[in-house]
Amino acid sequence: MSGPIYYGAELVRRVLTWQLVNDAVEEALKAVAAQSRNAPQLPYVVSQPMRSVTIAGTERSQLLFTMPAYVGNYRLTAAGAAGDAGNATRSTLACKLVTSFRGNQELQPPLPSIAANILLFNAGTGEIDAIMSGTDITTWRTAAASVVATKYLYFGRFNAAISELPIKVAIIGCGTQGEIHAVAMCSNFKVEQLLLYNRTATRAQQLADKLRKMTNLQHTPEIIVCNSARDAVRDANVICVATFSREPLFNACDLGSKRGLHINAVGAGEVAFGEVATDVYQQSEVFVDSLANAEHELKGFPVCIAGEVGNVINKDYKPEPTSMTLFQSMGMASEDACVAEAVRSALLTIDS
Numbered sequence: 001m002s003g004p005i006y007y008g009a010e011l012v013r014r015v016l017t018w019q020l021v022n023d024a025v026e027e028a029l030k031a032v033a034a035q036s037r038n039a040p041q042l043p044y045v046v047s048q049p050m051r052s053v054t055i056a057g058t059e060r061s062q063l064l065f066t067m068p069a070y071v072g073n074y075r076l077t078a079a080g081a082a083g084d085a086g087n088a089t090r091s092t093l094a095c096k097l098v099t100s101f102r103g104n105q106e107l108q109p110p111l112p113s114i115a116a117n118i119l120l121f122n123a124g125t126g127e128i129d130a131i132m133s134g135t136d137i138t139t140w141r142t143a144a145a146s147v148v149a150t151k152y153l154y155f156g157r158f159n160a161a162i163s164e165l166p167i168k169v170a171i172i173g174c175g176t177q178g179e180i181h182a183v184a185m186c187s188n189f190k191v192e193q194l195l196l197y198n199r200t201a202t203r204a205q206q207l208a209d210k211l212r213k214m215t216n217l218q219h220t221p222e223i224i225v226c227n228s229a230r231d232a233v234r235d236a237n238v239i240c241v242a243t244f245s246r247e248p249l250f251n252a253c254d255l256g257s258k259r260g261l262h263i264n265a266v267g268a269g270e271v272a273f274g275e276v277a278t279d280v281y282q283q284s285e286v287f288v289d290s291l292a293n294a295e296h297e298l299k300g301f302p303v304c305i306a307g308e309v310g311n312v313i314n315k316d317y318k319p320e321p322t323s324m325t326l327f328q329s330m331g332m333a334s335e336d337a338c339v340a341e342a343v344r345s346a347l348l349t350i351d352s
């Protein structure tokens with residue numbers, strides 16, 4: 001064995017597209033839900049043990065997560081598959097090592113708060129095949145999970161085609177996740193208005209300026225920088241909240257028409273559900289990426305969880321068409337495994 005190949009960040013970025021990442025994340029969500037429902041008619045075999053958390057110091061602001069996963073018998077679509085092998089089933093054994101250092105944004109120059117590498121193993125021999133930079137994969141796959149959740153939980157309640165329904169999107173928190181969520185929403189849906197809020201107002205303004213200059217967005221919405229999270233969420237159809245806040249940034253009474261509303265709550269870590277008020281959870285139909293992870297990580301979660309996003313994709317469960325839906329995202333190792341495999345396949349295609 002000659003040792004693992006290293007795929008650096010620049011190489012990974014060359015092949016990241018929304019189609020590739022969305023498809024791989026959707027496969028992971030489906031596989032995890034099939035496994036937890038024990039659905040033998042579906043081909044998947046998944047092992048996704050709880051991630052471990054190592055605290056680097058005396059406070060929980062510097063964390064190292066180990067995120068292992070095996071996803072067997074899944075398919076990559078053409079976007080992420082190497083040539084004719086696109087139709088073959090895949091089995092991927094991977095482990096992501098990811099750090100969450102909240103203070104990194106204050107460094108000069110700032111560093112990402114979340115940084116990752118993904119180890120890809122040979123699923124037949126257990127040997128390590130590759131190490132792949134996982135920081136962009138983490139960023140993109142988290143936004144892709146919100147895109148997939150929005151597609152099934154929000155758009156699933158209407159008969160119209162997704163491309164025809166205009167939506168107003170609020171982004172609460174304009175850090176790395178806020179930015180990628182803004183880009184993802186405008187790249188996948190017909191966003192007519194984007195409402196940005198960030199605790200440090202200049203950062204929301206900077207993101208607005210950056211988004212206005214982007215030429216590759218499928219939809220170029222009106223972009224409004226708001227003075228409060230309440231102002232941002234009031235008229236939104238879809239809300240994406242991604243901060244480190246331990247305190248709720250908006251309450252149920254701040255929301256407009258709850259019948260036409262979906263929330264992606266992305267901020268995770270020690271207080272995964274701190275940034276959204278309890279009454280918002282109580283008035284929502286709540287979905288997660290993994291029920292097994294939720295049992296372990298969402299201690300004291302204020303409501304019953306309706307199911308996994310994958311249950312809805314697999315048509316095992318249909319949300320009430322009139323309810324407000326909320327996707328509590330925690331992040332899954334199986335998403336990283338499927339996206340890393342898709343990236344590797346796409347890189348093999350462009351290299352050959």
Ligand SMILES: NC(=O)C1=CN([C@@H]2O[C@H](COP(=O)(O)OP(=O)(O)OC[C@H]3O[C@@H](n4cnc5c(N)ncnc54)[C@H](OP(=O)(O)O)[C@@H]3O)[C@@H](O)[C@H]2O)C=CC1
Binds near residue numbers: 175177200246
């Ligand atoms: N679910 C998942 O799969 C994943 C979840 N995450 C989570 O997403 C969240 C954001 O991560 P990321 O964007 O990478 O981090 P960044 O450091 O890039 O951004 C952090 C954001 O949170 C805001 N913020 C921090 N503290 C507070 C507070 N007390 N009140 C209001 N806003 C606050 C910051 O505002 P300001 O500019 O004012 O400092 C900034 O907008 C984190 O909780 C992270 O753990 C990340 C990756 C995957």
Ligand SMILES: O=C(O)C1=NCCCC1
Binds near residue numbers: 065098114138331332
């Ligand atoms: O899923 C991930 O990756 C992460 N989730 C929570 C915060 C750190 C990274």
